Amino acid sequence: MRRLVQGVVLGLLVLGLGAALVGGAPIKIGICKIVEHPALDAVERGTIAALAAAGYREGKEVEYLWASAQGDPNNATPIAQNFRSQGVSVVVAISTPMALAAAEVFKGTDTAIVFSAVTDPVAAALVASATDPSGNGNVTGVSDLIDVASDLKLLRELSPSIKRVGIVYNPGEANSDRLTRNAEAAAPGLGLVIIKAVADSTANVAMAAQSLVGRVDAIYVTTDNTVVSAIDAVVAAANEAKIPFLMADPTSLKFGPAIATGFDYYRHGEITGGVVAQILGGKKPNQIPVTYQTGAQVQLNLDAAGKIGLTFPQTVIDQASAIYYGGTLWERE
Amino acid sequence: MLTLEGVRQVFRSGQDLVVALAGIDLVLDRGDFLTVIGSNGAGKTTLLHVIAGNLIPTSGRVLIDGEDVTATPAHRRARRIGRIVQDPLSGTAPTMTIAENLALASKRSKRSLAVALTRRRRREFAEVLRPLGMGLERRLDDPAFLLSGGERQALTVTMATLARPDILLLDEHTAALDPANARRIGELTEAFVERTGLTTLMVTHNMEQAIALGNRLVMMHKGRIVLELGGEKKRSTKVPELVSLFSHRHIADDELLLETAP
Amino acid sequence: MVALLMHAAEQGLVYGIAALGVFISYRILRFPDLTVDGSFVTGAAIASSLVVLQGLDPVVALAVAFAVGSLAGVLTGLLNTRLGITDLLAGVLSMIMLYSINLRIMGRPNISLLRAETITRSITALFAPLGSAAVLVFLAGIVLFIKLVLDFFFKTEVGLALRATGDNEAMITAQGVNTKTMKVAGLALSNGLVALSGGLVAHYSGFADVGMGIGTIVTGLAAVILGGSLIRSRRVGWMTASVLLGSLIYRIAVMFALRYGYVIGFQASDLKLVTSLLVIVALVVPALRDRFVRRPKPC
Numbered sequence: 070m071r072r073l074v075q076g077v078v079l080g081l082l083v084l085g086l087g088a089a090l091v092g093g094a095p096i097k098i099g100i101c102k103i104v105e106h107p108a109l110d111a112v113e114r115g116t117i118a119a120l121a122a123a124g125y126r127e128g129k130e131v132e133y134l135w136a137s138a139q140g141d142p143n144n145a146t147p148i149a150q151n152f153r154s155q156g157v158s159v160v161v162a163i164s165t166p167m168a169l170a171a172a173e174v175f176k177g178t179d180t181a182i183v184f185s186a187v188t189d190p191v192a193a194a195l196v197a198s199a200t201d202p203s204g205n206g207n208v209t210g211v212s213d214l215i216d217v218a219s220d221l222k223l224l225r226e227l228s229p230s231i232k233r234v235g236i237v238y239n240p241g242e243a244n245s246d247r248l249t250r251n252a253e254a255a256a257p258g259l260g261l262v263i264i265k266a267v268a269d270s271t272a273n274v275a276m277a278a279q280s281l282v283g284r285v286d287a288i289y290v291t292t293d294n295t296v297v298s299a300i301d302a303v304v305a306a307a308n309e310a311k312i313p314f315l316m317a318d319p320t321s322l323k324f325g326p327a328i329a330t331g332f333d334y335y336r337h338g339e340i341t342g343g344v345v346a347q348i349l350g351g352k353k354p355n356q357i358p359v360t361y362q363t364g365a366q367v368q369l370n371l372d373a374a375g376k377i378g379l380t381f382p383q384t385v386i387d388q389a390s391a392i393y394y395g396g397t398l399w400e401r402e
Numbered sequence: 403m404l405t406l407e408g409v410r411q412v413f414r415s416g417q418d419l420v421v422a423l424a425g426i427d428l429v430l431d432r433g434d435f436l437t438v439i440g441s442n443g444a445g446k447t448t449l450l451h452v453i454a455g456n457l458i459p460t461s462g463r464v465l466i467d468g469e470d471v472t473a474t475p476a477h478r479r480a481r482r483i484g485r486i487v488q489d490p491l492s493g494t495a496p497t498m499t500i501a502e503n504l505a506l507a508s509k510r511s512k513r514s515l516a517v518a519l520t521r522r523r524r525r526e527f528a529e530v531l532r533p534l535g536m537g538l539e540r541r542l543d544d545p546a547f548l549l550s551g552g553e554r555q556a557l558t559v560t561m562a563t564l565a566r567p568d569i570l571l572l573d574e575h576t577a578a579l580d581p582a583n584a585r586r587i588g589e590l591t592e593a594f595v596e597r598t599g600l601t602t603l604m605v606t607h608n609m610e611q612a613i614a615l616g617n618r619l620v621m622m623h624k625g626r627i628v629l630e631l632g633g634e635k636k637r638s639t640k641v642p643e644l645v646s647l648f649s650h651r652h653i654a655d656d657e658l659l660l661e662t663a664p
Numbered sequence: 665m666v667a668l669l670m671h672a673a674e675q676g677l678v679y680g681i682a683a684l685g686v687f688i689s690y691r692i693l694r695f696p697d698l699t700v701d702g703s704f705v706t707g708a709a710i711a712s713s714l715v716v717l718q719g720l721d722p723v724v725a726l727a728v729a730f731a732v733g734s735l736a737g738v739l740t741g742l743l744n745t746r747l748g749i750t751d752l753l754a755g756v757l758s759m760i761m762l763y764s765i766n767l768r769i770m771g772r773p774n775i776s777l778l779r780a781e782t783i784t785r786s787i788t789a790l791f792a793p794l795g796s797a798a799v800l801v802f803l804a805g806i807v808l809f810i811k812l813v814l815d816f817f818f819k820t821e822v823g824l825a826l827r828a829t830g831d832n833e834a835m836i837t838a839q840g841v842n843t844k845t846m847k848v849a850g851l852a853l854s855n856g857l858v859a860l861s862g863g864l865v866a867h868y869s870g871f872a873d874v875g876m877g878i879g880t881i882v883t884g885l886a887a888v889i890l891g892g893s894l895i896r897s898r899r900v901g902w903m904t905a906s907v908l909l910g911s912l913i914y915r916i917a918v919m920f921a922l923r924y925g926y927v928i929g930f931q932a933s934d935l936k937l938v939t940s941l942l943v944i945v946a947l948v949v950p951a952l953r954d955r956f957v958r959r960p961k962p963c
Contacts, residue, residue, distance in 0.1 A: 105933055135932035136922060142873040143679075143865070143883075144918065144935065150671040151922040165774055166873050172778050173870025193871075194776035240767050241874040243774040269763055454838070480840035495831035497898055498824070506824055506839050513821035513841070545898055565839070 095132040096125070096349060099152035101171070102163035104140040106294060107320055108334040109163050112185050115338020116161055116345065123346035131349075138167065145170035153180070159345055161185060162210075165193050165243045172208050181354045184210030185341040186334070188244040188292075190359055199359040209354040211341045212361045213332055215292060215317050217248050218255040220330050223367065224287050225259055226385055227313055227328075235264045235285035237277050237303055238293050245293035248317075252289070271295055275302035282310040291317045292331065300324045304373070311377040322368045322393050327379055329368045337362055366390045368398075403601045404430040404453065404569055409462035411448050411625075422448040423459065424625035430569075435595060435602045435616030439609060444622040446605040450571045453603070455479045466569070481511070484567035486558050486575040486591075493558030496547035500538060500557060501527055503546055507561030530560055534590070552583030556590060563594050570595065572604040576611075588615075609641050670800050672919040676912030677803040678868055679883065681810060682861035683891075683911040684904060686884030688854040691892075691903070692818075693830040695744075697851060698755035698881055700858045702762025703736040705877035707859025708866035709769040715780050715867075717771075722783040726863045733859020734852040736762060741848030766874055773874040775866075782867035799868070806864075810857070811904045818900040826850050827900075858884075887911035890943060894950055917942035 100116065102109045113135075117127060125131045134157060138144035149171040152160055159181045162168040168184035172195055175182055182195075190196050190212055197204040199212075224231055236252060238245045249265065256263045264285050268277035274296055281288060288307050290296050296303065297318055304325035307314035316326035319333060340360055347357055369381055371394040381389075391400045411423035423445045430436055438446050451457040452464060455476035464472045471479055486493055494503050504527045505518040528539040534556050538549075546554060555575065562570060572591065576584035592615060595602050606612050612619055619636050621629035621644075631639060682704060689697035707729040714725035736758060743754035767773065784799050791798035817823045828836035829846040837843055858880065866872040891910025895902055921930075921938035930938050 101932075135926070137932040137935060139933070139936050140875075141879060142871075142876040143869075143879075144922075146869040147671065147675065147915075147918055147922055151668060151919065154665070154668045154671075154923070166871060166875075169774070169776050169778060169871035170869055176778075176870075192772075192776075193774065194778040194780075197779075241763070241773045243772065246773050475842070477837050477840050477842045480838050483838075485838050492832070493835055495828040495835060497831050498827060502824055502827075505821075506828055506836065509821055509839075513825050515817070515820045515822055517816075517819055518821045518824045519819065 095128070095130055096159075097132050097134060097155060097157040098159045098161065098345065099134045099136065099149075099155075099157040100161045100163070101136040101138070101145075101148050101152070101167050103138050103142070103145070103167050104164075104294070105137055108292075108297075108318065109186060111320070111334035112163050112338035112341060115335040115340075116185070116342040117338075118335075119339040119342025120346055120349075123342070123349075125346060125349060142166045142170075146174060149174035153178070159183060159348055161341060161345060168195055168208075168210065169193060175207060178207065180207060181345075181348045182208045182210070183341060183344050183348065183354070184208065186211075186213050186337060188212060188214050189247050192247070193243070196359055199361070202355050202358045205355045207354050209344060209357045210359060211337060211344060212359055213244075213292065213334075213337055214361055215248065215331050215365060217251040217291065217317075218259070219365065220289065220315060220317060221252060221255055221259050221261055223328065223330065223385065223388075224289065224313065224315055225261065226382060227287070227379070228382075231286040231313075232260070233262045233264055233285045233287075235266060235281035235288045237266045237268055237274060237281070237288065237290055237296050239268055239270075239295035241269055242293055242295060245291055245295075248291035248293075252291070268295060268299075271299045274299035275305075278303040278306035279309075282306055285310075285312065287312050288314045289317075290314070290326075297321060300326070308373075308376050313377065313379055314373075319366055319368050319391075322370050322391075323398065325370065325373045327370055327373045327377065328385075329366075329370070331365050332362050333366065368392065372396070403432045403434070403467060404428075404603075405463075405465040405468075406453070407463045407465070409449075409452055409459045409464065411445070411452060411457060412460045421625050423452065425462070426625075426627060428620070428627070430601050430603065430618075432601055433599045434618055436604070436618045436620060437612040437616045438603065438605045438620050438622060439607070439612045440622035443624075445625040446622055447573055448625075449622070450485070450573050450603070450605060453569070454483055454485055454571060481565075482568045483571060484562040484565055484569070485571040485573070486555070486562060487573040488575060488577050490551040490554040490558065490578060493561070494546040494549075494554055497545050499543045499545055500531075500549075501542040503557060504530070504561060504564060508564040530564065531557075534560070550583075552579050552586065555579060555583070555587050559587060559590050559594060563598070566598070568600060570600055570602045572602065572606075574605055574607060577607060609644055613637075613639055613641065613644065667796070668919055668923060669916070670797070672916045673912060674800050674803055674868070675918075676915040677800075677807045677908070678861060678864045679915060680807055680861075680887065680908040680911035681864065682858045682880055683884045683887035683907045684810065684814065685854040685857035685861065686881065687888045687904070687907045688814075688850055688857070690885060690888060691830075692827055693847060693850045693854075695751050695830070695847065695851065696755065697737075697740060697854065698752065699736055699740045699758040699762070699851070699855055700755075700880045700884060701877045702759040702766065703733045703855040703859045703877075704862035704865075704880040705766045705872070705874055706736055706762055706769070707733050707862030708872035708876060709766045709775070709862075709874075710859070711863030712775040712777055712780075712866045712872035713770055715782065716775055716777065722781060722786055722867060726783060726860060726867075729863035730856045730860040733862070734856035736859070737851035737853070737855030738848055740855070741844075741851040745844035745847055763874070766877075770872065770874065775872045777867060777870045777872070782870070783864065784868050803864075807908065811908065814904055815901045822849075883914060886943060887914050890914065890947060893947055913946050914939075914943060917946065 136148040145166050153174055160171045161183050162171040163185045165187050168187050171182045191199055195208050236249055238249045240246050253263045266277035266280050268274040300321050314326040315328045317331040319329045319331055322329040367388045368391045369389045406426050406428040409423055409426040413420045440446050452459050458473050531539040536553055576587045619631045620627045689695045710729040710732050711725045714720040740754045740758040743749045744751050787802045788798050825841045826846050829843045833843050887910035888907050891906030895906035918939050921935055925938040
């Protein structure tokens with residue numbers, strides 16, 4: 070038995086050494102996210118696809134180490150420490166807590182931290198400045214800060230009768246909290262009033278959404294993971310009140326909001342992969358400013374609009390990149 | 403020492419009102435040893451609860467040394483009242499050691515952050531336990547749950563002696579033990595009461611014990627004191643007489659009669 | 665590997681303080697206290713916001729975290745003893761209230777300590793000659809100190825009364841102890857320790873997050889029960905040691921799951937599964953040893 074184990078270990082060593090000599094050891098990249106989630110999973114896939122396209126193929130030039138904190142921020146630090154002990158060259162940290170833990174663990178090292186799906190990297194002190202990267206040390210990345218004002222403008226365009234906009238959100242989520250504040254700041258300029266309904270857990274989303282029925286003319290949900298997980302409850306409330314529901318997450322369109330805006334998270338991942346490729350190509354993180362994703366899409370759900378008797382004005386239809394009709398997503402040619 | 407004035411205790415059970423104590427008047431002088439007999443549901447245990455402060459009576463007053471303690475919470479009366487009940491498990495903290503249990507009992511003033519178990523205290527506790535003849539003095543660091551029922555009850559009585567209360571309440575404290583242990587604990591209690599001369603109130607189902615111990619006896623029925631014997635009259639009374647006295651008052655109680663058989 | 669084990673030990677110690685808190689409520693007081701899921705974050709929130717927003721010294725911030733965490737315990741204790749709310753519900757109510765309070769303290773859901781003077785940074789600078797072991801040595805010192813203080817406390821007159829409150833409430837009431845006060849005091853101590861742990865975790869990890877308290881009761885209980893099954897003793901000193909051992913094993917399990925989970929074919933999404941499996945192994949191995957080593961004598 071012992072001899073067998075020795076043999077296997079020796080064999081593996083020889084194989085590993087051989088591979089290293091033939092192709093040069095692949096560069097280790099650690100990819101970690103806070104939780105399993107469609108948007109965050111899409112970021113992972115996009116990152117790898119962009120890196121492969123740039124000539125960094127999995128198993129050849131690069132090797133990936135995967136980790137998920139499974140929803141528990143306490144797992145973030147051990148994940149980063151594990152990456153460090155395994156000598157990764159780059160960490161792709163998806164979400165704010167993962168980015169913070171990685172930045173702390175790799176503080177003062179040469180390992181680059183590329184954050185992704187972080188709404189406000191400056192407020193999180195991940196970087197000293199979004200535009201001037203020189204003081205950012207080993208950290209850079211991609212922000213998914215959405216333009217809340219343009220979403221609100223879109224609601225205004227739907228119908229002039231829309232004055233009160235209800236936002237269902239979890240104040241415990243950094244992204245959502247920030248975007249809700251942005252909405253409150255932008256609303257007066259657009260002649261809108263924001264009415265907030267708090268859902269601190271998935272179970273409370275239904276109640277929060279119901280509390281808005283009769284008090285608002287439209288419902289808006291930003292990139293809030295808690296609310297997205299219980300989107301059906303918000304759709305039900307919007308249908309009951311016969312008011313439009315705008316969701317800042319395009320992947321949720323088929324679940325029933327009248328309008329979905331925002332970023333394609335696969336694309337977000339591709340941008341992240343592009344930043345990693347720059348670093349692998351020799352650039353230092355403090356030479357790369359934070360990238361803010363632009364080009365939010367507008368998608369319309371005609372099936373949902375029918376249920377609440379909503380007709381989209383031509384100005385809104387012109388902006389749409391895709392429509393959902395008869396149970397199918399139709400993309401603009 | 404202890405005075406009860408018109409104590410009534412009424413419980414609500416659903417829509418019904420249950421009268422557990424229907425007006426008890428009782429005066430115990432210092433050094434009195436009162437035995438209480440009565441059928442199940444007569445209100446004996448309720449009476450002890452009211453005295454100890456676990457229950458606040460519906461009406462009436464409880465006085466200790468003239469001080470009205472009717473509404474004083476149990477833990478504040480505890481310094482003056484020791485109590486031993488039937489279940490040997492209830493008088494000790496099971497996962498704590500014998501020494502720790504004794505330390506808890508011997509401290510009735512304000513508890514401080516001083517170490518509870520010094521070497522000196524342990525020696526004292528061993529000395530207190532030795533006369534029991536149970537070998538407990540060699541088991542100071544055993545948790546109480548390892549002790550037998552008799553040993554635990556002996557420990558409980560010892561704890562009561564350490565606490566030096568003014569009033570001792572005994573609630574059938576030997577009833578759950580085998581005859582040999584019951585006798586032993588009975589003797590232990592008697593010796594303790596005799597030595598300290600403290601005011602004692604003992605509930606018992608055993609009529610012989612009720613006559614043999616103490617200087618006064620009361621019989622309770624349906625929340626009232628229906629018979630009281632004291633002094634010479636109590637000493638001279640025999641069990642059959644007590645039963646006939648009981649019957650004379652037209653109180654039929656099979657269980658009580660059964661208890662008279664030794 | 666050595667570095668990883670050191671990190672696992674650091675975390676075992678930091679979270680071990682919270683486990684000691686859970687030990688006090690669950691084992692000593694027999695009070696299943698869910699407040700800890702909230703008070704852990706309260707500690708992190710206080711220790712972070714005082715340093716980042718008020719510029720306070722990290723040691724002072726951690727002391728305040730302990731104090732405010734104790735208040736959370738007092739709240740639960742009063743809900744239970746004065747308002748007669750059952751222990752579980754009292755804890756749940758406090759936990760829910762603390763969620764909002766924690767958000768108020770932090771002002772946002774996540775506070776970064778990346779550019780702040782944290783206790784770990786001060787320690788690393790102070791004990792520079794120790795190199796990367798500085799944090800571990802410091803934490804070991806703090807935790808040992810807390811353990812010894814607790815051991816001593818549970819041998820004092822008040823400490824004995826506290827233990828008896830959980831052991832036999834009727835008996836200790838008859839000994840003149842106000843068990844309501846004891847419960848409130850015990851929960852205060854428990855939640856103070858949990859909050860201190862939360863504060864240290866925030867400084868150690870470089871951030872405080874409003875979601876970091878979820879599961880504190882679960883991992884705390886895991887440490888208490890795991891340790892208790894490995895060291896079966898009723899002596900307080902061994903019991904507190906067992907809690908810390910349980911916490912260490914739990915954090916080593918997490919680290920092993922992260923490091924070697926994929927080697928044996930698990931995916932990143934299996935982290936919690938692998939962690940629990942490793943804890944099960946830690947529980948079962950001593951039981952198996954007992955079965956094989958101590959064969960019952962034939963009758």
